[in-house]
Amino acid sequence: MAEESVDGRTVRATRKRQHRRQAILEGALKVFGEKGYHGAHISDIIDEVGIARGTFYLYFESKNAIFLELLDGLLAELRRHIVGVSTEEGAPPVVAQLAGTVREVLRTMVQNRMLSTIIIREAVGLDAEVDARLRAFYAELLHYIRDAVAEGQRLSLIRELDTEVAAMCILGTIKQFVEQLVMMDVQEVDVDRMALSVLDFNLRGLLRRDAES
Amino acid sequence: MAEESVDGRTVRATRKRQHRRQAILEGALKVFGEKGYHGAHISDIIDEVGIARGTFYLYFESKNAIFLELLDGLLAELRRHIVGVSTEEGAPPVVAQLAGTVREVLRTMVQNRMLSTIIIREAVGLDAEVDARLRAFYAELLHYIRDAVAEGQRLSLIRELDTEVAAMCILGTIKQFVEQLVMMDVQEVDVDRMALSVLDFNLRGLLRRDAES
Amino acid sequence: MAEESVDGRTVRATRKRQHRRQAILEGALKVFGEKGYHGAHISDIIDEVGIARGTFYLYFESKNAIFLELLDGLLAELRRHIVGVSTEEGAPPVVAQLAGTVREVLRTMVQNRMLSTIIIREAVGLDAEVDARLRAFYAELLHYIRDAVAEGQRLSLIRELDTEVAAMCILGTIKQFVEQLVMMDVQEVDVDRMALSVLDFNLRGLLRRDAES
Amino acid sequence: MAEESVDGRTVRATRKRQHRRQAILEGALKVFGEKGYHGAHISDIIDEVGIARGTFYLYFESKNAIFLELLDGLLAELRRHIVGVSTEEGAPPVVAQLAGTVREVLRTMVQNRMLSTIIIREAVGLDAEVDARLRAFYAELLHYIRDAVAEGQRLSLIRELDTEVAAMCILGTIKQFVEQLVMMDVQEVDVDRMALSVLDFNLRGLLRRDAES
DNA sequence: GATGAATGAGTTTTCATTCAT
DNA sequence: AATGAATGAAAACTCATTCAT
Numbered sequence: 001m002a003e004e005s006v007d008g009r010t011v012r013a014t015r016k017r018q019h020r021r022q023a024i025l026e027g028a029l030k031v032f033g034e035k036g037y038h039g040a041h042i043s044d045i046i047d048e049v050g051i052a053r054g055t056f057y058l059y060f061e062s063k064n065a066i067f068l069e070l071l072d073g074l075l076a077e078l079r080r081h082i083v084g085v086s087t088e089e090g091a092p093p094v095v096a097q098l099a100g101t102v103r104e105v106l107r108t109m110v111q112n113r114m115l116s117t118i119i120i121r122e123a124v125g126l127d128a129e130v131d132a133r134l135r136a137f138y139a140e141l142l143h144y145i146r147d148a149v150a151e152g153q154r155l156s157l158i159r160e161l162d163t164e165v166a167a168m169c170i171l172g173t174i175k176q177f178v179e180q181l182v183m184m185d186v187q188e189v190d191v192d193r194m195a196l197s198v199l200d201f202n203l204r205g206l207l208r209r210d211a212e213s
Numbered sequence: 214m215a216e217e218s219v220d221g222r223t224v225r226a227t228r229k230r231q232h233r234r235q236a237i238l239e240g241a242l243k244v245f246g247e248k249g250y251h252g253a254h255i256s257d258i259i260d261e262v263g264i265a266r267g268t269f270y271l272y273f274e275s276k277n278a279i280f281l282e283l284l285d286g287l288l289a290e291l292r293r294h295i296v297g298v299s300t301e302e303g304a305p306p307v308v309a310q311l312a313g314t315v316r317e318v319l320r321t322m323v324q325n326r327m328l329s330t331i332i333i334r335e336a337v338g339l340d341a342e343v344d345a346r347l348r349a350f351y352a353e354l355l356h357y358i359r360d361a362v363a364e365g366q367r368l369s370l371i372r373e374l375d376t377e378v379a380a381m382c383i384l385g386t387i388k389q390f391v392e393q394l395v396m397m398d399v400q401e402v403d404v405d406r407m408a409l410s411v412l413d414f415n416l417r418g419l420l421r422r423d424a425e426s
Numbered sequence: 427m428a429e430e431s432v433d434g435r436t437v438r439a440t441r442k443r444q445h446r447r448q449a450i451l452e453g454a455l456k457v458f459g460e461k462g463y464h465g466a467h468i469s470d471i472i473d474e475v476g477i478a479r480g481t482f483y484l485y486f487e488s489k490n491a492i493f494l495e496l497l498d499g500l501l502a503e504l505r506r507h508i509v510g511v512s513t514e515e516g517a518p519p520v521v522a523q524l525a526g527t528v529r530e531v532l533r534t535m536v537q538n539r540m541l542s543t544i545i546i547r548e549a550v551g552l553d554a555e556v557d558a559r560l561r562a563f564y565a566e567l568l569h570y571i572r573d574a575v576a577e578g579q580r581l582s583l584i585r586e587l588d589t590e591v592a593a594m595c596i597l598g599t600i601k602q603f604v605e606q607l608v609m610m611d612v613q614e615v616d617v618d619r620m621a622l623s624v625l626d627f628n629l630r631g632l633l634r635r636d637a638e639s
Numbered sequence: 640m641a642e643e644s645v646d647g648r649t650v651r652a653t654r655k656r657q658h659r660r661q662a663i664l665e666g667a668l669k670v671f672g673e674k675g676y677h678g679a680h681i682s683d684i685i686d687e688v689g690i691a692r693g694t695f696y697l698y699f700e701s702k703n704a705i706f707l708e709l710l711d712g713l714l715a716e717l718r719r720h721i722v723g724v725s726t727e728e729g730a731p732p733v734v735a736q737l738a739g740t741v742r743e744v745l746r747t748m749v750q751n752r753m754l755s756t757i758i759i760r761e762a763v764g765l766d767a768e769v770d771a772r773l774r775a776f777y778a779e780l781l782h783y784i785r786d787a788v789a790e791g792q793r794l795s796l797i798r799e800l801d802t803e804v805a806a807m808c809i810l811g812t813i814k815q816f817v818e819q820l821v822m823m824d825v826q827e828v829d830v831d832r833m834a835l836s837v838l839d840f841n842l843r844g845l846l847r848r849d850a851e852s
Numbered sequence: 853g854a855t856g857a858a859t860g861a862g863t864t865t866t867c868a869t870t871c872a873t
Numbered sequence: 874a875a876t877g878a879a880t881g882a883a884a885a886c887t888c889a890t891t892c893a894t
Binding site for chain 6: 652655656659690691692693694697
Binding site: 013020052055 | 855856857859861
């Protein structure tokens, strides 16, 4: 009984700790999103969460550490949605797979509107580590897109073009949509439709089929 | 005689003043580009220009003011290159005109590498005014692109698609290229080729002509 | 029965309390010795002892209080070894008695290496009380030495000299040796030999017997 | 004329700068002396000097930096007085030379009462650099004394004894006198007499010439 | 009694801006 | 006009002590 009670206490304490940690992360996310990295001060975060100054440092080492943790969380979630295109028998059409990836990326970033803003529009001069993480992430993303394009060429779905250029353009279109989405205060956006729109543009371009010079 | 001399002196003084003002602007541009808005300190700027701290404030009201002025300069130059597509008799083909605009935008931004970085990647959390200017500029840009696309549709060059979506995608591809360009330390980039690549992608998309579903 | 049981419990509890108190004192001693008063934090002490933060304050009022208690302990032990020189019939030779005292002082301080360091080298700016205790202790010590010297003069063992000056010099030599000893990481030092060396120097000085001016 | 005026201004500015630097050093010295290293806060120093917070950092990098500078100054001055004993023809007697060195060391430290206190009694746990400097200084001092003792032995002035032990004892006596001197609030101390007393003790010890066992 | 999360006053340091010369 | 020393508000971070569980 005593053992159980001690155990119970520990478990409850740990749970409470995790809870508070989460609360601080969320408060920080809100503040970062509203004021940007440099505009966000520890004071803002602790005011938002309603804790004392020292408490913050009980859970996070520094302003930069908590930002990195938030960033890593988002990047990890994004990576989860960026899976290689499958060309096995019975796999969904490549285009559908791409649409799915784009949709999930957009959805995730819209759901993390605050942080996404920073990732997309404030990603310079923050900190060497942040810079490194973002560069690595974007490099991965470009790599993924390039591979998908190359696979499309192998399958004769995609025409001859510089895969590097294509990947950059595709990334650009996605980022622009994300930016637009996170800027808008609209709560409910039809992410599905947007993903399809982006994909359609990237696949077919502007020109009429028969209007080519 | 005295009048003339005073006049002459005034003219010379004014010229000198303009000259120094320009020097400070250029130094600030370099520093902002290298370190970002928050990483750039007044000390860096006056060291770069070789003036005293107080002198800086004789020419500019504040750190924010000089940044805004630089931003306005770049935006004005960009606007100069963004001219409506002409469909008059004898005008160059629409595609060529678009290619020209894209080329000039890329060229201008590459030439102002420093500031472009900030415009593209650090444009949040700086200041309400900066935010407003950039929003306005991007809105204009989107408007211009949308009009061009609509005009293309009127001429039956461009297929049926949501002009809003198309404009965003195009803007995204351009921004991505600019970002890539300003990130690269390469001094000479073949901006022409890049502009054509972007345009080609935007016009024709990824798919083979005959691969359409 | 109940009374007895309660009594037994109380005794056991009290014993446990004393035990833990001692453990904290020892942990604190180690930490203070290693890091100095200001470098030692409550966190270091409770980590060393393996108790919770609050527990520390159940046993000691403050960081300063535990330090004072340690200091008092050492000073008390030192005082125990500083006993007047006996000139009774049958007492050991005065020199031997002095050697004994010096040896015990050195031994005690070496055994309390940690705290000795602080007493000798960090005894300023800590706290008025600490300062007062140390001043008092050193005053006593000087008094003791001065008396011993005077006694030696009465016995015609010691030449005519200012007993105040002599006492200071002797204290100085002892302190220097202690400092050397506690600084050295050597575990086993020949304290006896050192005590004799110090004493020999103090008794005979540098000069050759026949080299005097 | 203009040239001269500019020159004059610069010279005056530099002089003023040096003056203020000196004022800060002196204020810091006072504060350090009164409160010890850890008890002294930047706030105390700037209050003492009557300058703004930022001004302090215009002249010194940190609290530690200004302390190191003060320390270095004192150590340099002390080193100036610690010159090798000369045994050339016509040089003053070795004993007189030693007396001179001891006198100057005492005098210097008494004149720098504040800092000397810290050097002697707070020399642990301050900072790695401070520690290193002091260790080096004391090592030098011991080396110097040991050499002087060895030289005395070579000249048959000093009896056979462990030069290491002797050097430590001598250093101890000197430190004790310094400590006594700096602790006393007496403004005028007869440093000369003290130096002679110390020397006498170190040379002749306690015992009567004929009282040896 | 024991625990350890929470507290917040206090400290160092930075840097845009001012102002006497 | 030019200078650069001076300013001080504001920010990050520390750590002895308290207190609810």
